[in-house]
Amino acid sequence: MTSVTVLLFKNLYNHQKKWNFMNIPIRHNADWRFSTLTSWLAATVSCAYYADSFLNLTILLGINIGILPLLLYVIKHPNKHVLAMAGCYFLLILCLIPFTSTSLVFIHLVMFTAVFSPHFALSRFVIAILGAMLVYGACHYDTWQGDIPWLMFVVWFFFCVTNWFISRKIVESLNMHYQSRQNYKELQATQQMMSAMSAKQERLAISRELHDSLGHKLTALSVNLDFAKRTAPANLQTMMINCxxxxxxxxxxxxxxxxSQRDDKALLKDVLESICALTPNLTAHINIDKDTAYLSQDITLCVIRFCQEMLSNTLKHTQATDITFNVTLDEQYTMLSAEVFHNQPETILPKPGNGLTGLAERVAQFNGHFTQAIKNQVLINTIKLPLCLSNHSHATTEVLQ
Known part of the structure; x- marks a missing residue:
């Protein structure tokens, strides 16, 4: 038993970099949690019922009760300390085998396969299943008197392997469903962003038309009337003053x-609040400089895409509950800085995938740059975009003086 356990742990250790074989965060629904706890209860009751002595009953209950907090932790944190949790659970299963002659102990092996199926390849589980069966056979060989119950081993092996496939498909379906919902929310936010941009462009076009055409003509008319009232005869003075x-x-x-058309709420803040409102899994803290209301549409869209990518990555790859967006302009309005970070501790920079690569390329189109850094276990994602000084001055002086 000891040698088998050592070999299994060595095999898991050598492949610890392959945790989460599906390369996606694992999420479970209420049905999965209920079935896991129900299976634990069934296995515990069965082992206790078939215990052949008070000592065995005490040991079996102690081991099964020790399994419960482990399962509760895995239910709450399915992506944390995977190797340690899998090793402890498997070791407890092996500890159960010498104290019960019933094959119902293999219910825990089926549960083990279901709980950790997304994290390890089938070959790892085949080794674990065969190892557990060898331990079971070694502990109870004498009671069989040479009549080995091969059918029982085949049935339990079949159950475990089948459960591996079924559990992975269930997790994949849950993650696809979750991702579809998130994509739908992001699509809604994008549609709202485009509608808001279109409305703002229309308002700006109206304000420019009023300023460039009607405003200039009214100014000229006012100057002419002012001159006319100064030179008009006395009997026309009152009328000219009124005009x-x-x-x-x-x-x-x-x-x-x-x-009123120019001094509205910043589009960037408006859109980010809409996106975060459609993402109830995270509490968002949005801190945006009020002067971003005057950013160009292209710059605004680039910042929004950056925030969307960071929000999506946080949901996909972390269990964070809070996310913070900070967007600021320097004093000369020549550089925009946007940073995003979440509250889950990080120690390793994420590998750049297609999303981050595309984001860096988008930022580079504006002569900006995208960086990631870890400070005090906080992953800070930052973009810096250079701005044209005349953009802000033109926006602030365009309103009629």
Whole structure:
């Protein structure tokens, strides 16, 4: 038993870099949690029922109760400490075998296969299953008196292997369903972003038209009326003053209209709040400089895509519960900095996949750069985009003075 256990742990250790064989975070629903705990209860009751002595009963209950917190931890954190949890669970299964003659102990082996099926390849489980059966055969060979129950071993082996396939398919389906929901939410947010951009462009076009056409003509009219009232005869003075005042009032109203069209809520903040509102799994903290309301549409879209990619990666690859977005401009309005980080501790920089590569290429189109760094176990994702100084000055002075 000891040599088999050592070999199994050595095999798992040599392949510890292949945890999460499916290369996706594992998520379970309430049905999976319920079936796991129900199976544990059934195995515990069965082992206790068939115990042939009080000592065996005490030992079996102790081992089964020791398995319970392990299962509860795996249910709550299916992606953490996988190798340690798998090794402890398998060792406890082997400890059960010498104290019970019933094959119902293999219920735990089936559970073991189901719980850790997404993390290890089938070959690892075949070795573990055969090892457990060898231990079971060695412990109970004398009681069989040479009549080895091969059929029982075949049935349990079949159950374990089949359960591996079924469990992986269930996890894949759950993750695909979860990803589909997230993609739908991101699509909704993108549609809302495009609608908001279209509406803002229309408002800007109206404000520019009012400023460049009607505003200039009203200004010229006001100047002419001011000159006319100064040179008009006494009997026309009152009428000219009234006309000049009316032109001033109309010009002031035009200024208010243009200002209201330009001085609206920052599109970037508006869209990010919408995206985060559609993602209930994370609590978002959004800190955005108010002057980002004057960013160009292309820059705004680049920052939004960056935040979307970081949000998606956080949901896919972590169990974080909080995410923070910080977007700031320097004092000269020549550089935009956007950083995103979550509350799950990180020690290793993630390998760049297609998403991060595409993001870096998008940022490079604006002569910016994308970086990742770990500070105090916090993974900070940052983009820096250079801005044209005239963009901000033009936006702030375009409103009629």
């Amino acid at each position: 000049h005042q009316m032109s001033q009032d109309v010009l002031e109203e035009i200024r208010d209209i243009v200002s």
